[in-house]
Amino acid sequence: MKRYSVFAVAREAARYHTGWERAWRKAEPKKKYDVIIIGGGGHGLATAYHLGKRFGIKNVAILEKGWLGGGNTGRNTTIIRSNYLQDPSAALYEKSRSLYETMSQDLNYNVMFSPRGVIMLAQTHHEVRGYQRTAHANALQGVKTEWISPTRVKDLVPIMNIAGPRYPVLGGLWQARGGTARHDAVAWGYARACSDMGMDVIQQCEVTAVRREGGKVVGVDTTKGAIDCDKLGIVVAGNSGHVAGLAGFRLPIESVALQALVSEPIKPCMDVVVMANTVHGYLSQSDKGEMVIGGGTDGYNNYTQRGSFHHIEETVRALIETFPMLSRLKMLRQWGGIVDVTGDRSPILSKTPVENVFINCGWGTGGFKATPGSGWAMAELIAKGHGPLTDAFGLERFREGRFIDESVAAGVAH
Ligand code: FAD
Ligand code: PYC
Numbered sequence: 298m299k300r301y302s303v304f305a306v307a308r309e310a311a312r313y314h315t316g317w318e319r320a321w322r323k324a325e326p327k328k329k330y331d332v333i334i335i336g337g338g339g340h341g342l343a344t345a346y347h348l349g350k351r352f353g354i355k356n357v358a359i360l361e362k363g364w365l366g367g368g369n370t371g372r373n374t375t376i377i378r379s380n381y382l383q384d385p386s387a388a389l390y391e392k393s394r395s396l397y398e399t400m401s402q403d404l405n406y407n408v409m410f411s412p413r414g415v416i417m418l419a420q421t422h423h424e425v426r427g428y429q430r431t432a433h434a435n436a437l438q439g440v441k442t443e444w445i446s447p448t449r450v451k452d453l454v455p456i457m458n459i460a461g462p463r464y465p466v467l468g469g470l471w472q473a474r475g476g477t478a479r480h481d482a483v484a485w486g487y488a489r490a491c492s493d494m495g496m497d498v499i500q501q502c503e504v505t506a507v508r509r510e511g512g513k514v515v516g517v518d519t520t521k522g523a524i525d526c527d528k529l530g531i532v533v534a535g536n537s538g539h540v541a542g543l544a545g546f547r548l549p550i551e552s553v554a555l556q557a558l559v560s561e562p563i564k565p566c567m568d569v570v571v572m573a574n575t576v577h578g579y580l581s582q583s584d585k586g587e588m589v590i591g592g593g594t595d596g597y598n599n600y601t602q603r604g605s606f607h608h609i610e611e612t613v614r615a616l617i618e619t620f621p622m623l624s625r626l627k628m629l630r631q632w633g634g635i636v637d638v639t640g641d642r643s644p645i646l647s648k649t650p651v652e653n654v655f656i657n658c659g660w661g662t663g664g665f666k667a668t669p670g671s672g673w674a675m676a677e678l679i680a681k682g683h684g685p686l687t688d689a690f691g692l693e694r695f696r697e698g699r700f701i702d703e704s705v706a707a708g709v710a711h
Contacts, residue, residue, distance in 0.1 A: 298493040300405055320485055321492035324499050329525040330358045332679060333517060334532055335504045335540060337361025338370040339480070340657055340664065341532035342487035342498075343672020344679070346404075349494040351673070352680040357496045358526075359488075360519060362503035366484030369534050370665065372602075372634035374557050374579065374591045376570050377666040378415045378475035380442045381706040382431050385689035386643060387438040392686060393670025397478060400669060406486030408478045409584070413569050415475030416450060417708060418619070420464040420575040427705050428470035445471045456566050461618040464576055477570060477581060483668055507544040513652040514544070528653045530679055535600065535635025537658035546650045548658065549695045551638050554595045555662050555709065556608045558631040562586030566622070574708050576615035587629060590616065593709060594636065594662065604631030636661050641700035642707040646675055646687040655679050656692070662709035 299305065299318060309316055332348060334341045337359050348354040361367075377397055379390035396403075397410045419425045428444060435442040447459045450469045459466035488498050499521065506518035507529065516525035533540050535552045562585050572579040577593040592612030595601075609628055617624050639645060639659040644667070649656050657675045660667055670686070677684035689701060 298489065320489045321498050324497035326358060326499055326502065326519070326521050326524045327497065331356040331526070332528045332530065333357070333524060333526040334359045334530040335517070336368070336532035336534070337365045337484070337488070337498065337500065338368045338532065338534060339366065339483050339487065339668035340534070340660070340671045340675070341530070342484055342491060343668050344530055344532060344657065344675040345491045345496055346487045347672045347676030348679060349491065349496060351676055354680060355494045355496060357491070358524065359491065359496065359498050360502045360504055360517070361498075361500045364500055365488050365498065366481045369634040369636060370484050370668070371481045372557070372632055373480055373665040374581065374589050375477040375480050375665060376415060376475070376572070376579065376581065377478060378472050379440050379666070380417065380431055380435055380470055380472050380475070381703055382434050383701050383703060384438060385701055386703050386706065387435065387440050389670050389674060389686050390667055391438070391440045392673060393667045394474065396669035396673065400478070400483070400486070404486035404490050406482065406489060408482040408486050410476065410478040412474045412476040414453070414471065414473045415570040415572065416445070416453065416469040416471050418450065418469050418571060418573045418575075419467045420573065422467070424575060425467050428468070431470055431706065441474060442470055442472045445469050453569050454567055454571060456620060456622055457571070458619055458621055464618055466619065475570065480665060487672070504540065504543065507651070507654070509545065509651055514654045528655070528679055530655050530657065530675065532657045532675070534637050534658060534660065534664070537637045537656065541649070541656065544649065544651050544654050548645070548656070549640060550645070550659055551598050552600060552635050553598050553638060554601050554633040555591070555636045556595070556604045556631060556633040557589065557591040558604065558609055558612070559583065559587040559589050559629050560623070560626040561629050563588070563626065572708050573616060573619055576619070578612050578616040579708070580616060580620065588623070588626060591709070594638070600635055601633065602635055603633050638662070640695070642703045643701040644671070644690055645692055646671070646678055646690040647692040648678075648682070649692065661707060663707055
């Protein structure tokens, strides 16, 4: 595959952009693969990428029932941070954040990583104590965050009203190297790199059954026919319960819609990301100038991949005391994605009751930030059967009561 570079842009400009090739090959399924990954979102593609890059396993197919990144990967608000409380989570999310730093160079694809900084606002005394505790934990874990004063918050975000009567800003947890990235570029960059390694990225290919013999996986049935494999990775986020059912086991997981919306574009007015978790809202400004806004999950389990009117009102109302300017903005569009939520708000990266079937799910409202780290760790799990970043996240933790409680760090109400 030809490299993207300034020279390539100049060459193509000189010939009216007639020489660009497809970013990834259009592939049809082969009869058999060493590894099949179900799910062409960021996590599935990153898993395949690291299988090839780190372990030389390249006879791999990624099967996507819709289009690449059409699930939560292309629907999220792109916030990247690693300010989690528990050691296994901090290790995994910080690995991921650090991989974002070099992702554009590693993939030769501009994912527009923008480490503009993320503040989690403390608007109650309970939150002050919680975030100060996280800042101390992060210091021990080697994750760079700091507790900042209300004045510093106001310096960073001049449009904010920090003196609200109901929810004054009492400080914040600041991660200067947190930020955002272009979500679909992450999926496209990984797909291109996978295709370049000879892997088959197959869209419009839904897995409809998981075939097993003697407790071991032997292949899948799909809308494009039967395909055999030695190992299978299930990486399907909101559809995890359903696909695990096809493989014959149950997951401790609930699927629920999470919605977001954007305003009309306006002049640059906020160059950091702000999460206000007490009122259930978060906010950043896109490169196009739109204010990107999200709130809590729907109050009931569902598979409804779209927005609903009351969410606009609830979310904007929650944020207006702290961001009065929002009351004067028109909202442009709204959408939803189905997130996969576990009881301890931590992911599952695990072997399963079916031999050679591995599962990666449970990222809930917060897995975009984890995409490269999840792929890195999941590839190791598939290739070697375990790994330092995944050992704590096995399914058995629910049976053993060894939870990794991240309900505060998850940041989004659910
Ligand atoms: P997905 O991108 O959903 O990919 C799974 C893929 O599997 C889908 O493309 C689906 O079509 C495919 N699939 C399902 N079933 C089958 C089948 N049977 N056969 C073949 N393919 C199948 N996280 C953050 O870190 N920061 C944020 O700011 C943030 N904001 C969010 C805002 C919203 C509105 C939403 C919905 C989520 C947000 N998240 C955020 C969470 C984040 O988007 C997800 O955790 C993450 O993108 C999950 O990636 P994935 O690759 O696991 O899943
Ligand atoms: O996990 O940081 C996050 C997040 C922000 C918005 C949705 N999830």
